[in-house]
Amino acid sequence: xxxxxHDLSFDAxxxxxxxxxxxxxxxxKDAATVMLLRDTAHGPEVFLQRRVTAMxxxxxxxVFPGGGVDRxxxxxSVSWTGPPPAQWAEWFECQEPLARALVCAAVRExxxxxxxxxxxxESGVLASTHQYADARKxxxxxxxxxxxxxxGEGLTLRADLLRPWANWVxxxxxxxxxxxxxxxxxxxxxQTADGATTEAESSGWQRPQDALADAExxxxxxxxxxxxxxxxxxxxxxxxxxxxxxxxVCKIMPSLVREGDRVRVVLEEM
Numbered sequence: 001x002x003x004x005x006h007d008l009s010f011d012a013x014x015x016x017x018x019x020x021x022x023x024x025x026x027x028x029k030d031a032a033t034v035m036l037l038r039d040t041a042h043g044p045e046v047f048l049q050r051r052v053t054a055m056x057x058x059x060x061x062x063v064f065p066g067g068g069v070d071r072x073x074x075x076x077s078v079s080w081t082g083p084p085p086a087q088w089a090e091w092f093e094c095q096e097p098l099a100r101a102l103v104c105a106a107v108r109e110x111x112x113x114x115x116x117x118x119x120x121x122e123s124g125v126l127a128s129t130h131q132y133a134d135a136r137k138x139x140x141x142x143x144x145x146x147x148x149x150x151x152g153e154g155l156t157l158r159a160d161l162l163r164p165w166a167n168w169v170x171x172x173x174x175x176x177x178x179x180x181x182x183x184x185x186x187x188x189x190x191q192t193a194d195g196a197t198t199e200a201e202s203s204g205w206q207r208p209q210d211a212l213a214d215a216e217x218x219x220x221x222x223x224x225x226x227x228x229x230x231x232x233x234x235x236x237x238x239x240x241x242x243x244x245x246x247x248x249v250c251k252i253m254p255s256l257v258r259e260g261d262r263v264r265v266v267l268e269e270m
Contacts, residue, residue: 028169028179030098032106033066035165035229036116037239038187038205044239045205046230047114047193050220062211062220064229065113066106066180073104075147082160091164091249092181103159106183108146112139114193114203118162118185119155126155127190140197161185163243168225169253179251182229186239208234224254224265 036047050062074097089099111117115136117129129136132153138144150157162183170177187193195203206214208230214220215227222230236242257264 025172026175026177028177030069030102030105031067031178031180032069032102032109033064033180033182034106034110034162035064035182035184035233036110036114036187036193037184037233037242039239040205040207043207044233044236044242045207046211046233047116047187047195047203047205048211049113049195049197049203050201060221061226062215062222063226064182065110067109067113068178069098069101069105070108070142070145072145072147073101073108074098075104075145076100077151078104078147079150079156080159081156082158082162084159088159088164092167093249093251102181103162103183104146104157106162106181107157108139110185111136113197114195116187116191116193117155118158118188119150120158120188121156125158125161125188127188129191161188163245163247164249165247166225166229167249167251169251171253171255180225181249182225184242186243225252228265 037044038047039045047065048062049065051060076097078100085096085100085103088103089096092099092102094102107118111129111132115129117126117132120126132149135144135149135153139146139149146157149155162185165182165184167179167181169179193203193205197203211220211222212227212230212234215222233242236245252267255266257266
């Protein structure tokens with residue numbers, strides 16, 4: 001692995017113990033994370049959630065919507081428009097079935113956790129999702145798969161609304177590990193993000209720079225991938241600019257190195 005240079009460091013009190021506890025090697029679970037953006041008069045905002053403290057992973061952390069890939073996310077019967085799975089496989093450097101599952105997981109998790117559904121028809125995007133409240137609950141409980149939901153409602157997954165952003169892997173030695181592919185998308189016109197999920201104690205829109213200021217002041221806690229991604233998003237003046245950015249996606253695994261009262265993030269390309 002090659003170490004990548006990055007100047008991120010922050011107060012050690014914000015992360016607690018930065019050392020990695022010894023543990024048996026855990027195979028990372030594939031996951032999808034979505035940075036949902038919207039434009040405002042004060043610049044673009046991103047939708048963030050503070051996870052409940054009872055969560056087994058990232059408890060109490062401020063995160064983007066997302067979660068693990070479900071085995072049914074690989075269903076090839078999903079009605080699909082936009083870049084095909086083969087293109088996503090090239091962007092994320094993975095096999096095509098996994099690429100399909102990652103995009104499906106991104107759409108499903110975004111709907112489950114924020115109520116925003118990146119779907120519609122080949123010519124239009126949904127302007128409201130309130131009529132699918134029951135289906136949303138059934139997706140969360142795994143009583144319904146994304147493929148069955150879309151087929152039953154005559155909807156098409158809109159992969160064209162997503163863009164690849166990054167690929168972060170939980171460091172070795174952690175008891176729960178994820179191989180998370182990050183996507184970026186814009187809030188569809190007419191839809192609202194409600195954050196009605198049991199996984200979050202609070203949700204809302206923030207400018208990336210304001211979310212970073214909260215973390216610096218100790219009002220919230222961010223994992224390194226979230227911190228770095230917010231730093232990247234803070235450099236854009238509109239959601240469209242972020243979606244148009246050319247991204248070279250490579251698999252990155254961070255580690256935290258304590259240096260006195262500061263913690264430095266070391267990034268390693270796998």
